[in-house]
Amino acid sequence: MxxxxxxxxxxxxxxxxxxxxxxxxxxxxxxxxxxxxxxxxxxxxxxxxxxxxxxxxxxxxxxxxxxxxxxxxxxxxxxxxxxxxxxxxxxxxxxxxxxxxxxxxxxxxxxxxxxxxxxxxxxxxTGFAGLPERTKGTFEDLYQPNFTPPGAFAQLGAAYAAKHGIGMGDLKKAMAHICWKSHENGFGNEKAHLRKKLTVEQILDAPMVAYPLGVLDCCGVSxxxxxxxxxxxxxxxxLGRDSFVTVKSIQLSPSNGAEMGHGSWDGAYTLTTRTAAARAYAEAGISDPARDIGLTEVHDCFSITELVLMEDLGLSGEGRAPADVLDGRYDSGGDIPCQTDGGLKCFGHPIGASGLRMNYELYLQLLGRAGDRQLAGPEFGLAHNLGGIPNRNVSAISILGMNS
Amino acid sequence: MRARSGITDYDSFVPSQALSRAAIADALGWIKPSIRGMARGARRYADWDEDVLTMSVGACRRIVAAAHEAPGQLCLASTTAPFLDRQNAGVIATALDLPETTRTFEFSGSQRAALSALISLSESTQSALLVSSDKRPTRSGSPLEMLAGDAAAAVYLDNRDVIAEIILTRSIQADFVDHYRTVGSRGDYTLEDRWFRDEGLLRIVPEVVKPLLADAGSGPSDISHFILAVPDPSMIRAVGKSLGIDAKNISDNLFGDCGHAGAAHPLLMLADVLDRARPGERILLCAFGQGCDAVLLRTTDRIWQKSERIPLADTLQRGRTHDNYMRLLVARDKLDMDWGMRAERDNRTAHSVAYTKSRDVYALVGGKCLTCGTPQFPKARRCVNPQCGALDTQTDYRFADLKAAVKTFTEDWLAFTRTPPLIYGNVSFNGGGNIFLEMTGFGPGEVEIGTPVRPEFRIKDIDKQRGFHRYFWKAAPYAGASGV
Known part of the structure; x- marks a missing residue:
């Protein structure tokens, strides 16, 4: 005003x-x-x-x-x-x-x-694997597809491949690397749900759930x-603390229907992550996220989600995420480690708790309390928590750091 | 008073699923060796998401789009309409986005229901869209399972731009029972062929046809096309011969690539004949069922007018023929299948919402923003264009007849559907607008980004708890798309 x-x-x-x-x-x-x-x-x-x-x-x-x-x-x-x-x-x-x-x-x-x-x-x-079926509201039940989460997120795969001219085989390799990395990270985490190392081949050979997502492209349901x-x-x-964790930003961006109902979205990225990230970086005073963000915990409900998020968060350039992933940029020894605790993929995904679990890992890392997986002095940690499906969702981003 | 009406347009809908009859014989011939004799060609069948109403909409949609004005009446003729007490014709009218003033009603109860309706409507001064459609229940191993096919066919009746004049009609009623089906029964009870042929067809059809031809001043040699819509081709030949009609003028009953579509079959055979008819030809159209209705037609010069109609013979060449008998049982919900817990979802319909939004859901009418020109579905109070967002600026905009292309998709093996995988995705419409839609009529590996589709009226969900099912539109392949 x-x-x-x-x-x-x-x-x-x-x-x-x-x-x-x-x-x-x-x-x-x-x-x-x-x-x-x-x-x-x-x-x-x-x-x-x-x-x-x-x-x-x-x-x-x-x-x-x-x-x-x-x-x-x-x-x-x-x-x-x-x-x-x-x-x-x-x-x-x-x-x-x-x-x-x-x-x-x-x-x-x-x-x-x-x-x-x-x-x-x-x-x-619930008595069965995966997330429970639910209604979408009295009007939407009449016309919305009976999608499942893997099916909805799988759509990013074909759209991303088509947009960037990458073959599905090459994209699948990058997606498999994402899962492999999270299993490596989750293996050492005593609180993680899935504590088993996997080979890239095992991931690629897993049965198809929703093309192009195999069952090992999907996170744990916990x-x-x-x-x-x-x-x-x-x-x-x-309380006697000189050095403590403070919240640098929390931003929330829900879809307004444009992705689902307007032609301006191409299906190959999450629009709300981009709007939430821009506001979060401004609030936190971060001008160059790829330089300043020391680690991320992102919403890797499916491997393809994590891949496109690297671009949506401004950490990889447009169309560069597969190469950056395969270069190990987001591995625990890479420039910007992602999912040091195993992520949704291996730590697990009890929905209401997941956003707080992501911030828990940032908190431990910032305080130097992450044990065997401790990184060397990250300045900022970013948690990205996505609700919904690519064409309609809620993106939440929090950035934590130490008090100044 | 307006002149007696004739046929001004026609079309048909045949489901794409086709089961080879050899596959039925392979599955059941060990029990019923007699069906092996009919194991030629393929029969069409409605998939789980198709029924009398969806096929009717498929048969009518092009006619309505091409018509000068909306029909004054819409009549459905069927013996297998899904609702016993909820007007089925009203669902079709809503899906076709016909005006509220349309007079809607139904004919049923007999294999000749469509011609009974045609005769009644021909005496009306108001234009009418008559659609016939049937999806007959057929018990496993019955001859009818081999002979039947599911389909719909429609004619538009009006008194100008007529392509086939109705010269004369004649009816006879007789409570002659060669087969019957009662409420709740799982299929027809059928008596022996000779009773049907010798005492039924060969006695009753001539009782109608001979005086009809005499009144019209015609003889059997004047008939260019003799249509008798019964399942067995040999019986049609026998009746034609007894009437003195030249064998070459006896119309094919589409056994090879379709099968007998019950009450829809007279108009389906007529559609096939009109596709090939020349101006000035006489067509004798007969339907049998507790009597006989006969209609004598004469084509006009307008029979050759241009139309986007796809000839029925072409459609019948393009079936998705397979040899998996189990698929027919699943489409008919006759297999006690364990669908898993995802099939337990409660599909209760909020009927107040379904009524308020009936044009959105059943007619696929969205909105077009008058401020920025963006088409959108569903129509909303505020424009979906992120650069616009204007309030209450949208006019009605129907997507149902627009072509579209797949923007994103997946093949989902986890989601519940009776024809896995469930394929769905974002679809972009020509002229603008995006809708997240289920797709139908595709198998695994058949959809790509950019695949051309168009909306098709389909069953969306089945509510077994309450014996209800609801309809919406799905993205389906259209002629020209690969593999169709």
Missing amino acids: QGLPVSRGIRDRAAIIGMGCTRFGERWDATPEDLVNEAFEEAMADAGIAKEDIDAAWFGVFYEEQNTGKSAYPLSQYLRLANIPVTRVENLCATGTEALRGAVYAVAAGACDTALAMGCEKLKD DGAACAIVTRPEIARS
Whole structure:
């Protein structure tokens, strides 16, 4: 608005002083209550605060019908919170980052001192592999295709190959490298769902699920929970911390229907990632992401997604991602390591928790607490969390760094 | 009062799926050796997402697009329309985007329903679109399974620009039962051929035809095309011979590449004849079923007028013929198949929404923004063009008759469909507009980016819990596309 000061954004206005993440996987014997408490206890021990210090909470759950049920009170009940405000959020697979955004915005706005962001999903109680079938709304059910996530994301493959004149065989090799790398990374991660090394040949030879995606191009479907405790930087300092993680940016970009209904999108990239990334880099003060971003955790629900995201995030040039991937640029020893914890592919994908799990890895790496997979001093870490399908989705990007 | 009407246009729809009859004999001949004698050619069948209504829309769509004005009446003739109490003709009219003032109704109950309708409509002063369509249930191993095929055929009746005049009509009714089907039965109960031929066809058809020809001042030698829509070609020859019609003028009943399409068959055979007829020829069109309806037609000079119609014989040459009998059973939902948990999704329809959005969903009418000119589906309050976004600027814009090309696609082996893989993707329409659509009529490896498609009215989802199914449009190959 004319004459009024422009928003400063949220850079460095919220600190993360504690995070927790359960082991992801087939947690047959655990309930959402168990998973939430497991993540929460780790985060509270990390933060060194009392439960009574939490002023508000945001709770991310996607498939509530297979999980906790609707509303905020499951979290309040599991943690026996003192009737503090709890907001249940859902934004497809970007639900975890959406929960974090709520907590960070509340702290940055000064509405509260300390907030909790929790995400939880219990996918393995559906009785079958993959994600449950769901309706799309009373009108959309009448005309939308009965797509599955792999089928919807697979469409990026043929469109990308056609746009950049790359043969499907060569594209598949780059996609296989992406999966191979995540299995290498996930192998050493005790909290990861899939801890098995694979060869590129095994990945290429896997049965086809949705052309051109084979079954090993798809991420794990897991149970898990992850959380963050967010507070004002002054409070972090008052707790005796000199050096702590702050949020440099969180940006969210949902589709407005243009990709699905307008001819301006060619099907070979995720439009919302590009708009969210531009805003996130501006908010974080990053002018050259390929130089400044030290590691990424991106939404590798399928190998082809990770590949196009490298371009959408400005890390690879247009049409360059396959070559950069095959050069090892995004391997753990490369210039910009991606999915050092195994990613959705191997750490797993309990939907409501995934965005927070990505930020958990950034947090560990920035604090030098990533153990065997610790990178050498990254300045900024970027998490990209995508909900929906390529032609209609929600992109969430968070950038973390240390306090200045 | 307007003059008596004649046929001004016609068309047909034949499903692309064709099962070789040898495959049926191979599958069941060990039980029923008698069917081996009929194991020639291929029969067409409606796939799981096709039925009387989708085939009807396929037969009518070009006629409606080419007509000077919307028909005043729409009549469906069928013995296998999917709804017993929900007007089937209304679904067709909605899909064709006909005006609300269209008089819609149905004829049923007999193999001659279409000609009974034709005779009634010919006496009306209002233009009419008559479509006949049948997807007969056929029990495994029955002769009808070999003889039948699924199809639809339509004629437009009006009193100007007539291509075939209706000279005279005549009917006779007789409660003669050679076969029957009751509500809930799984197929026809059929009596022996000789009863049907000798006491039925050979006695009753002449009782109609002879006085008809006499009244018209014609004799059998004046008939250039004799059409008798019954399944067995040898019976047609026998009746033609008994009437004194020259064997070369007895029309082929399309057994080889289609099969007998029930109540749709008289108009289907007529379509085939009109494709090849010359001006001034007399066509004797007969349908049998608890009596007989006969229509004497004479073609006009306009029979040779240009049309985008694809000759039926060409369509019949382009079937997707295969020899997997199981596919027929699956298309008919006769196999107790384990479809997996993905098939459990609840396909309950919100009928209030389906009604409010009936032009969107059934007629594939989207919007075109008057501000920026962008076509879009569905029509929305605000324009989808990211450079525009104007509020309430869209006029109706029908996508159903536009050609399109595949922009992105996949072959999805995980998604539930009765014909895996489920193929779907973003489709770009000529003139603008993108719709995310399921595709139909393609097999694995047959779709590429850029593959030409056009919308085809199809069953979208089946709600077994509530005995309902809903329709939408899918992207299908069109003539000219590779492999079609």
